[in-house]
Amino acid sequence: MGYSRGYRTEHRDVWSRWTCERDGCEAAGTVHGDQHDDRAATYAARHQEETHRDALITDAIAALRTARAALDQLSSAAVTDVDTYTYRGRACVTPEAAADALGAWESQLTATLPEPSDPDERVLWKMAGHHGSDAICKHSHTP
Numbered sequence: 001m002g003y004s005r006g007y008r009t010e011h012r013d014v015w016s017r018w019t020c021e022r023d024g025c026e027a028a029g030t031v032h033g034d035q036h037d038d039r040a041a042t043y044a045a046r047h048q049e050e051t052h053r054d055a056l057i058t059d060a061i062a063a064l065r066t067a068r069a070a071l072d073q074l075s076s077a078a079v080t081d082v083d084t085y086t087y088r089g090r091a092c093v094t095p096e097a098a099a100d101a102l103g104a105w106e107s108q109l110t111a112t113l114p115e116p117s118d119p120d121e122r123v124l125w126k127m128a129g130h131h132g133s134d135a136i137c138k139h140s141h142t143p
Contacts (some may be wrong), residue, residue, distance in 0.1 A: 006048050017030045022028050061106050065106055101135075109135075
């Protein structure tokens with residue numbers, strides 16, 4: 001038996017079964033034939049991507065928001081500038097710049113969610129889209 005991010009697979013001699021483990025989702029499937037174990041994992045992952053895409057994005061947004069809040073709380077006392085490598089070479093990253101990047105990624109992911117029906121939420125969703133697109137790196141990705 002194997003486990004991987006929201007689904008479970010069970011392998012037998014000539015078949016494999018996958019089951020979605022998200023709350024309220026009863027999706028499952030059985031695969032027979034060659035490489036049934038790999039195909040079952042592929043079907044389960046595809047189900048997660050297609051059916052639970054918005055939930056996965058919402059989870060990622062919450063993680064970015066939590067990381068940004070933690071960084072904001074700790075930045076004055078415990079977090080310093082760090083040297084790191086980027087595709088353009090070595091860079092010194094400040095806690096403020098890292099928090100800005102986390103916020104930009106949060107906005108980019110928010111903009112990929114379906115448009116909300118509530119007018120106030122729709123305004124915030126549109127602002128997130130503008131902020132996220134403004135934050136896209138304008139530099140070439142080649143050194």
